[in-house]
Amino acid sequence: LPTFKLTIAYDGTDFVGWQRQANGSSVQELLEAALADLAGGHVAVHGAGRTDAGVHAIGQVASCTIERNLAAATMARALNARLPPAVRIMSADEAPATFHARFAARSKMYRYRVWTSDALDPFERAFVWHVPGGLDAAAMALAARQIEGRHDFAAFQAAGSDTRTTEREVFASRLAKSTDALIVYEITGDGFLRHMVRTIVGSLVEIGRGRRDGAWLASVIASRDRSQAGPSAPPQGLFLVHVDY
């Protein structure tokens, strides 16, 4: 039975997120339905990252094993024919039988986009957080680097989460781009707590607005207390860009 590694892009606007939910349409559910139609029976799909409602993906990765002998090239086309245009299999590759998209992931890269000029470009409105009035990008860039390294990120985790450990390693945390209109933040790490990226971004924006100074972020990390961090940035600015194996 062939095992596949699927690279998936989706516009998260109308979804409840990656993971199956009681209410609303999830990417996982659509993918499992397309695979069931193709394979003639239930197929479990494992995604590398559980993106939240409204979060987008450029390079989500999922694994599945199907009970039908299909070439990888055929797989992508057959799935795309069964998926809505908001979800696309960008590539399908055969993988070793033991491949599991979540457990095998070594690092993930997320991107967050902030629109800072007064008039929000209508073509960007579903893909940015609009923070008009200007941000101090230089201060944000300096603060972003403080996130790098192995830390206990409990202060950035959504309330009510239960994870074994809240320690994660961040390999890179940078402002990838900053123009008059757009600030792009990118973070790569070995794993992320629920809402972690959005709460880091919400905190960086507090600094960019001048409400907090550069030293503040280190004290938030040290506090391990969610109430010390900034508010979570909204989902539509966030993209799961890449998963490394």
Add this chain to the structure above:
Amino acid sequence: LPTFKLTIAYDGTDFVGWQRQANGSSVQELLEAALADLAGGHVAVHGAGRTDAGVHAIGQVASCTIERNLAAATMARALNARLPPAVRIMSADEAPATFHARFAARSKMYRYRVWTSDALDPFERAFVWHVPGGLDAAAMALAARQIEGRHDFAAFQAAGSDTRTTEREVFASRLAKSTDALIVYEITGDGFLRHMVRTIVGSLVEIGRGRRDGAWLASVIASRDRSQAGPSAPPQGLFLVHVDY
């Protein structure tokens, strides 16, 4: 009474086009409603280009004269507060009382985007024509140049149009970009007939598919017969980019 030149961007997906229609929401109607609210009475708005249903604009230009003394800087903000996010005033400038966005326009630039790879990027799906299977971009680029110059473009005009003359001058007609996935076509001219850009693109794609050769386009122009040209490309790939005065 101040006259304004408004530069407007809109995501045309959900509109019946620029111009007021009996059924459905038009950009002109939304703008006139916002201006009426601001000025306390009807304000006529003239747009440079009458974009069709589903066509987008990055730099549509409109003119209006309002019965209230408003600074240009205030104008953009006040209108954006009254418009849906799919329509944004990107800039507002005071203009001479005689300024009319349509009559004063010297040239307009349109862009058309064609997605050619098999899997259509979900973030592009509302902003391209998907033509999978690959196109001969070199043949299209050569043919595109044949559109340049002063011609009678009757063969590219929507059936049932009544215009005084079907002669127009095209200053530039080029493939601005062509990658494995995306072909971008740009055309600048002194004016455009209804569906002219989309029918030119539809004809270029016939050439790109190898269904017609390079000499064909000149014969279509010469025929002045709509039935000789290719089908019109769909609206969602088209953008009114810039109007020159």
